[in-house]
Structure formats: structure tokens, C-alpha cells
Amino acid sequence: MARAVVLGGGISGLSSAFYALQEGVPAKFAKVTLLEASERFGGWLHSNKYKDGTVFDYGPRSFRPQGNLNTIDLALKLGLRDDIIIAKKGDILDNRYIYSDMTLHELNIGVNKLFKVIPPMKKRLISYILQDIRAAKGKEDESVHSFVSRRYGTDAADFLANPMLRGIYAGDVKKLSIRSTLSILYEMEQRKGRTLTTKYPKSPSVHKALEDYVKDWSIWSLRAGCQQLSDALVEYLSRPDMPTELHQNTPCRKLTFKDGAAVVTTDEGETTADHVFSSIYSGDLAKILPDEHGELAEELRGIPAVSVIVVNLEYPVESPVKGFGHLLPSSEDGPVLGVVYNSCVFPEQDRHKANGKISRFTVMLGGEWYDDLLERLDGSLNPNGIARLAIDVISDQLNITEKPLKVDVIIQNDCIPQYLVGHGERLERIFKYIKDKKLPLSLVGSSYKGVSVNDCIYNSKLAAERLTGLPPYIAPDIPQKHFVR
Numbered sequence: 001m002a003r004a005v006v007l008g009g010g011i012s013g014l015s016s017a018f019y020a021l022q023e024g025v026p027a028k029f030a031k032v033t034l035l036e037a038s039e040r041f042g043g044w045l046h047s048n049k050y051k052d053g054t055v056f057d058y059g060p061r062s063f064r065p066q067g068n069l070n071t072i073d074l075a076l077k078l079g080l081r082d083d084i085i086i087a088k089k090g091d092i093l094d095n096r097y098i099y100s101d102m103t104l105h106e107l108n109i110g111v112n113k114l115f116k117v118i119p120p121m122k123k124r125l126i127s128y129i130l131q132d133i134r135a136a137k138g139k140e141d142e143s144v145h146s147f148v149s150r151r152y153g154t155d156a157a158d159f160l161a162n163p164m165l166r167g168i169y170a171g172d173v174k175k176l177s178i179r180s181t182l183s184i185l186y187e188m189e190q191r192k193g194r195t196l197t198t199k200y201p202k203s204p205s206v207h208k209a210l211e212d213y214v215k216d217w218s219i220w221s222l223r224a225g226c227q228q229l230s231d232a233l234v235e236y237l238s239r240p241d242m243p244t245e246l247h248q249n250t251p252c253r254k255l256t257f258k259d260g261a262a263v264v265t266t267d268e269g270e271t272t273a274d275h276v277f278s279s280i281y282s283g284d285l286a287k288i289l290p291d292e293h294g295e296l297a298e299e300l301r302g303i304p305a306v307s308v309i310v311v312n313l314e315y316p317v318e319s320p321v322k323g324f325g326h327l328l329p330s331s332e333d334g335p336v337l338g339v340v341y342n343s344c345v346f347p348e349q350d351r352h353k354a355n356g357k358i359s360r361f362t363v364m365l366g367g368e369w370y371d372d373l374l375e376r377l378d379g380s381l382n383p384n385g386i387a388r389l390a391i392d393v394i395s396d397q398l399n400i401t402e403k404p405l406k407v408d409v410i411i412q413n414d415c416i417p418q419y420l421v422g423h424g425e426r427l428e429r430i431f432k433y434i435k436d437k438k439l440p441l442s443l444v445g446s447s448y449k450g451v452s453v454n455d456c457i458y459n460s461k462l463a464a465e466r467l468t469g470l471p472p473y474i475a476p477d478i479p480q481k482h483f484v485r
């Protein structure tokens with residue numbers, strides 16, 4: 001009886017278990033055991049619903065439909081259709097801002113603005129396009145800052161790429177790899193010699209019906225927060241007819257390999273598995289590998305992660321600025337990464353009877369600038385001091401001076417892996433090692449090929465399909481009833 005063990009019960013581990021046992025497929029695994037170290041499943045997907053209806057997300061808060069429909073496909077399969085909440089394209093919520101020089105600048109880039117200067121950028125839009133046409137092809141990998149400066153100019157690197165990468169990776173544009181973080185631009189340069197085009201390659205194997213379903217969506221989430229997705233996976237995998245075992249409070253202490261099988265050690269004892277899906281952070285995996293795989297552990301340890309402090313606030317006023325949120329370039333304020341205007345995007349998650357008179361915001365702090373943040377907080381992670389800092393951010397940057405109704409502070413340690421320059425080559429070495437040594441091990445999770453929830457789920461699907469012998473991603477037919485909203 002083929003048995004798989006999944007390490008980690010975040011979204012990557014749960015979706016690996018799901019895909020390894022897909023219905024209607026001659027599943028390779030007769031049994032799947034999932035081990036989660038902490039007391040809860042979901043990993044960074046963590047939502048808090050207050051009695052008055054307010055939803056605060058402590059980790060991810062939305063998903064993008066473009067480029068990857070797999071997550072929606074999964075949500076539909078799990079019966080979450082009625083709980084999907086959508087922010088539509090072209091709404092005010094599509095407004096994104098950069099806070100620079102103590103001013104909010106709306107990022108409104110379009111072909112009709114070709115001859116205009118769009119602050120905080122310093123030159124007319126056309127000049128960035130001309131620089132891209134003239135730029136020479138770059139090298140194998142380089143920092144996003146170096147790539148963007150070379151192709152469009154340094155102010156594009158400092159005022160566009162810098163805040164954007166802080167928003168996604170909480171990381172430093174001068175350290176992050178272009179090849180691994182903005183791979184589409186990297187590949188366009190490699191293939192075409194320039195990057196600005198209206199014809200980006202379409203993502204492959206997208207199902208037409210699903211594409212139509214989401215065509216006017218900008219972003220989406222779930223009524224009770226993103227954790228609803230991991231909760232639905234747990235519910236599905238816990239069904240009595242599923243050949244699964246899900247264990248909380250069960251950290252894997254050691255992972256060894258013997259005679260083509262894996263031996264997983266927990267406090268309860270040893271389990272032999274035909275295959276292991278490791279979805280835990282690469283640095284944590286390095287800690288449980290035996291000395292004989294020290295070379296692999298060393299590579300895994302080379303992928304650092306940054307910590308983020310998430311402060312959710314609720315105010316008794318309508319947001320004076322409409323949109324998705326704003327980001328800050330590191331030159332403006334290192335430790336303050338940005339603010340999300342949650343109520344503008346998903347008013348469904350406001351308290352009951354809010355009638356638009358309530359605003360929820362999330363202030364993101366730290367990341368690569370965590371040490372500077374600590375210094376500003378006088379070395380103390382006291383929640384009151386952190387809350388005061390977040391309230392000052394809202395007051396200074398959005399001009400809201402009322403007292404917040406709720407403030408919820410959470411510290412997320414080592415939560416976002418950093419794909420530094422050379423990450424792609426490191427992955428090649430890691431995967432070659434596993435292949436050469438014939439280790440029955442799949443590496444999934446945010447440490448490797450994308451930190452978004454979309455990437456995590458999709459990579460778990462690919463990993464399971466490779467082992468079950470399925471062809472890569474074929475979106476299923478979505479019954480018409482799913483299209484009724």
C-alpha cells in the first residue's frame with residue numbers, strides 16, 4: 001500500500017494532500033498522513049471573525065485570478081462558490097497609491113498618459129518605454145533594482161519596483177532576484193530583448209469557461225477570510241471516506257531515507273513512507289535532515305525569510321481615500337511597508353450594519369527592515385507600542401484622526417522567504433541533488449517557486465501530478481450552475 005506523508009499543514013501541505021488523492025484519478029497513494037507542528041492547520045492563512053461580523057486576516061487577504069485559475073477551481077470544487085467575494089476590475093478599488101514625499105500618488109499608468117509625468121516618477125512615461133527599447137540584454141540573473149534601472153531608469157527601480165516588491169515579498173529590491181520574482185520580465189528580455197509589450201505570453205492550459213467566469217474580477221477572497229480555504233481543505237480531507245490522517249501538534253523531528261523509502265520521526269515514533277511532500281519552510285526542513293544530506297541542508301538554509309508585523313485596525317469613519325491600498329518606497333520609511341484599505345475592497349467583511357461608515361485597514365511593518373523597526377520601537381515588541389506606531393501611520397498618511405474601534409497586532413516570524421539573486425540556480429542544485437540521490441521527496445511551499453497562495457497551490461498540484469502520472473494542469477469542466485452568482 002503506497003503511503004505518502006505530508007510535512008506541514010499550511011495551504012501547500014493541505015493542497016498536496018488534496019491533489020495526491022484527487023477523485024476520479026487512479027491515485028498512486030492509498031494513504032496520506034499529514035503532520036502539522038502547531039495546534040492549527042492553515043499556516044499563514046489565519047482569519048479572525050469577531051462576533052460583530054468584522055473579519056481580520058493575519059496573513060493573505062486576497063487572491064488574483066489572472067494568470068492562475070487553479071485556486072478558483074479548487075475553491076469551487078470544495079463547495080465555496082457562495083462564499084466567494086469579488087472586487088471587480090475598473091472599480092475605484094483598482095486605484096493603487098505610492099506614498100512618497102509625504103503625499104499619496106495615484107498610480108495611473110495607461111497609454112493615454114504617454115507624454116505625462118506620473119509622480120513619484122520623474123520623467124514622461126514615453127521615456128521609460130524608449131529606454132526599454134534601447135536597453136541591452138542583461139546577464140543570467142541580477143537584482144530587480146539593477147534590471148529595472150537598466151531597462152527603464154533608476155527612478156522606476158526606486159519608486160515603482162521598490163514599493164511593489166516590498167508589498168509582495170516585504171523584501172529589498174536590491175537583493176531580490178529578477179529571474180525568480182518577476183520572471184515574466186526576465187523571460188521577455190531573454191526571448192525578445194525588450195519587456196514592455198501589450199502581448200505578454202498567456203498562461204497555458206487555462207479553461208475557457210473558468211476564464212470567462214473571472215474576466216471582470218480584479219481580486220477575490222472568501223467571506224470569512226482566506227482561512228476559509230484551508231478550513232474547507234481540512235474538512236474535505238477529514239471526511240470518513242478519505243484515506244487520510246491529519247495530525248496537529250505533531251512536528252516532524254527527523255527525516256531520513258533508507259532503501260528508496262522515507263522514514264519520518266515524530267515524538268510518537270517512526271513512520272515509513274513511499275513518498276514525502278515537504279511543505280515546511282526550507283530552513284526548517286534543513287534542521288530535520290540527517291548529516292549525510294548536509295549538502296542539501298546547506299542549500300536549503302541559503303533561502304532566508306523575513307518577519308512581518310501585521311496590524312489590523314477598524315475605524316468609525318468612511319475611508320477618505322478609495323482604492324486597494326498604498327505602498328511606501330524604502331526611501332520614504334523603511335519599516336512601514338504599506339497600508340491595505342480592506343473595507344474599500346471587501347465591505348462584506350466589515351461588521352454587520354456598517355453601512356459604509358466603517359473602515360478596516362491593515363498596516364504592514366518590518367520585513368527586510370525589521371531591525372530598524374525594532375530600533376524605532378526602542379527594542380520592545382510590546383503590542384501597545386506597535387499599535388501606537390500603526391495608528392500614527394493611519395493618521396499621518398490617511399489623515400484619519402479618530403480613535404480606532406479595534407486594533408489587532410500580530411507578529412509573523414520568518415513568514416516570507418526571500419528569493420535572492422541566484423535563487424534559480426540554487427533551486428537547480430537542490431532539485432538535481434534530490435534526483436541524483438533518488439530521494440522520494442517533493443519540495444512544495446513558499447520557499448521555492450512563488451510565495452503567493454496561487455503559486456503554493458499550483459506547485460502542490462504539479463508535484464502531486466508528476467507522481468500520479470497525470471499530465472500537467474488540465475482544468476476540469478465547471479458545471480454551469482457555478483456561474484450563477
Ligand SMILES: Cc1cc2nc3c(=O)[nH]c(=O)nc-3n(C[C@H](O)[C@H](O)[C@H](O)COP(=O)(O)OP(=O)(O)OC[C@H]3O[C@@H](n4cnc5c(N)ncnc54)[C@H](O)[C@@H]3O)c2cc1C
Nearest residue numbers: 008010011012037043044059060061252415445446452453
Ligand atoms: C502577512 C502576510 C500576507 C500575505 N498576503 C498574501 C496575499 O494577500 N495573497 C497571497 O497570495 N499571498 C500572500 N501571502 C503569502 C502566502 O500567504 C504564503 O506564502 C503561503 O500561505 C505559504 O503557505 P505554505 O503552506 O507554503 O507555508 P506555511 O503557511 O508556512 O505552512 C507550513 C506549515 O508547516 C508547519 N511546520 C513547520 N515545521 C514543521 C515540522 N517540522 N513538522 C510539521 N509541520 C511543520 C508550520 O507550522 C506551518 O503550519 C502573505 C503572507 C504573509 C505572511
